[in-house]
Amino acid sequence: MRVINHSTYYYYYYIHGINWFILQVITTVITKDDTECNANSSTSTPSPECVTVSSPASVVPVINVGDWYAVNYDGVKFPGEVTAIGVEGDFRVSVMQPAGKRYWKWPGVEDNIYYARDNMIKKLDKPEIANNRSHYKFNTKF
Numbered sequence: 001m002r003v004i005n006h007s008t009y010y011y012y013y014y015i016h017g018i019n020w021f022i023l024q025v026i027t028t029v030i031t032k033d034d035t036e037c038n039a040n041s042s043t044s045t046p047s048p049e050c051v052t053v054s055s056p057a058s059v060v061p062v063i064n065v066g067d068w069y070a071v072n073y074d075g076v077k078f079p080g081e082v083t084a085i086g087v088e089g090d091f092r093v094s095v096m097q098p099a100g101k102r103y104w105k106w107p108g109v110e111d112n113i114y115y116a117r118d119n120m121i122k123k124l125d126k127p128e129i130a131n132n133r134s135h136y137k138f139n140t141k142f
Helices: 034-039
Strands: 005-015 018-030 053-059 068-073 076-085 091-095 112-115 120-124
Antiparallel strands (some): 018 053, 068 076, 068 120, 091 112
């Protein structure tokens, strides 16, 4: 069996003005082109080579406003809260800055920019207040 065509399709669903996207990756493998299969259409059952196989290649997690994620910015990881979802599937994240080796704090000037899904590293639990100096800690390693 030889592979003629391999295509990946991305489907984005946007529901009623709510910032909620589902990204589903579906991989389709077609083993013969349409002309070869149409020529054999006189038979009642198609040959296995003419059947199109569709299967989910991977399920990408849904990212919602209010979720906490570790993001990658120029090779450095920062924790932040998703504040908006862009129309192109990117995510606006308000990130924190380091406060020592184990703690994080909100910067003096808000750092709130858009990140591509590739830069959304890992979902985090909401941070806990670590001390009375407005430092936070995360129970999830990133």
